[in-house]
Amino acid sequence: MFTYFLWNIMLQMKGSKMKINSIQWPVTFFATSFGAGIFFLPQTVGPKVIGTHGTITILILSSLASLLGQFTFYRFILITDKKEYVSSAILFIGKKAANAISIAFLLSMLLIAIINITTMINIICFSLSLNGSERIFVSLIISATLGSSFIFFNSKIEHLASGIAFPSLLIVLFLSIYFYSHPAHPHSTEIQNISTSNLLTLFPVVLFSFNFSPCIQRFAQNKKDTAGDLRFFMFGILLILIFISFIVFSLSNIFSPSDIKNMREINSDALSYSANVTKNSFVAYISILTMILITSGAYTGTLTGVVDTIVSLGFKNKTLIVFVVSVITFIAGEANFEIIKVIAALSTPIIAITVFIIPSAFFLKTNCNSIFRKIMMTLNLLIGIGICFLAIIL
Template sequence: MSLTTTQEHSGQEVTTRLSKWTQHDTRWMLSLFGTSVGAGILFLPINIGSGGFWSLIVMALLAGPMTFWAHRGLARFVLSSSSSDADFTDVVEEHFGTGYGRLISLLYFLSIFPILLIYGVGLTNTVDSFIVHQLGLEAPSRVLLSGGLVFVMITVMLAGEKAMLKAFEVIVYPLAFILAGISIYLIPSWHMPNLNFNQSFVEFSSSLWLAIPVVVFAFSYTPVVSGFVNAQRRQYADGAKQKSESILKRTSVMLIAFVLFFVFSCVLSLTPEQLQQAKADNVSVLSYLANVKDSHFIMLLGPLIAFIAITSSFLGHFMGARESFNGIVAKQTKLPLKTIDKIGVVIMFFSIWFAAVMNPSILGMMEALSGPVIAMILFIMPMLAVYRIESLKMYRGKISTWFILLMGTLAVAAILFSLI
């Protein structure tokens, strides 16, 4: 067999392998989906729907391109490294220099870590409430309950990539099924929305602008992208880029389909006045629906959805925080990576446990402050890197590049404006 024939045969095998969808791909798709769908989904219909029906329509149309193009850009950025096993911290230092690279890496870690604390508090509160209100039992010791929950979550992550992917598989299927079930359950109570455009252009533009960050974070699985990309490198070698984009595309479709169906179903079941009231009351959409419709079905499913959503997001965010912590400390010390990893896990365990026990109200502000950094890392930095990194030059001038850069700038500006 000639060398040319052998190369052609080898090339065909690679193409076939990349085009074939495997269980590995499905598990990573579910992991990305699970990381994105956190407790925030329960507030998404209110946050987007309260701006009016036409704002909801526009944001629904923008959600797909924003989700896929942004995460694809971040994946391409991680893959642009000259090292085959580089994580996020390695890539930013390689392309932006030691000083800026370490600063970006530190900001990246500090944007994920507060969200982990929030999920620790949320998980404890959800389980505690379920035990007291649904099971009718006495409230357990918060110290023991929170410690046990955090310990179990972290143990899953320490068990390795396969165990983590399996955990996501077990968690995400019920989550998707319940989201679809509630969306269908609400269909009989749908009403015709107000199609009259009764807002001024300024009011409409303002509601759209302030809704962009909501969409950015509701569909974001930024913390797990670096680990995801490196897993595809190990699995597919030179085909990692093609396979990564294929998985990202299917994840985006799954997210848009399930989440937007849930959002529209909830919004069409409530009047604009009710949506505004729910926003003023600062309650989740399921809590509000259970109250106004006197539905025990929704009241029972609410805690279950919150528990599953928080658990899946916790796992994904812990993965990102762990990888980021290890990368930062490894560049500052000469400690072995295994030692750094153990130190990081211990620090994060006790930090999350402490936050869960203390149950501080300031965590909402911490989440808001982490928002601009996530938007910059997911939307702005990878697009700017296109004009800085030679290996990404083929994406210069593309509509997707300018679109994501614009959305990222608007998102950061809206977040900063809302904090003033």
């Protein structure tokens, strides 16, 4: 019912024909958010961990909170003619505070880029059994290739991101159907029915999976008017919700409780681990391709936010910016760390402050004439504060 509701609203647009750009930006939103962390959800908030109802509840609540937060973030960017987050923040909290917040947001996006690069390198090196020196070479090739592609497509970044995402959508759909039709453990039971308080602590991790804020400023600058802008966001959120649901429920279908426990202990993503469970070499190769495509799309969308934020701070040479970021991700690609803990502990609070708290506080202070808008902005502010609190105590 929720999906049907969103789909009908998405189709309500000015005119009867949907332009290709109307598809590309929502798919770019999908590509930016649908990164490495998605495949850690089945063993974190999957139906065999927190129960079917718990999984459905947390996914729907996260999608709605993300829609409210990121659309508010978008509207905040639009309050100045430059359509830059930094300029809007300066107007509200002053230059020093705005620059500090923007730098923190920049670091959080850089961390997301590093997470996706590291995941991609780990997948390739593990599947090909590469040693240390070979890993360095792979890291260099990946960073250079993605950086060069970004420079080439910079003015039409949605073409690159959506071009990566479209085959990802098809492959994920294929894998989901396969996993649904080939359950390895059809009689396995749920591990636990998690309490409401524990479910809340997982909320920031799931909400992070719907985050496409790095590319919103570019969307705002490329869109000539605000006609139908909410539809773009709803379509993007809908895509993310549907395909996250496919991943979480289909992969959970093939895992036993011991599999889920083992994935947690070795810090493995569910898609890579699925090849061990199914004993299917074709699934293994498709899984590798899927991870490469998905992490490439997420890296591209996130790099857009990194570059745009640095440009907003006064550094105008985009080629040099991309080169420096590529060097940083190349070096960081040699590291390996627990992805979920990094996301929850570092990125999520910064995103909550930048995307939820500051825009909501601005609109509550300056532009809340209607009761409905005041309620929505208050809710958005409370969500941001709650995310920070929950992420810190995790």
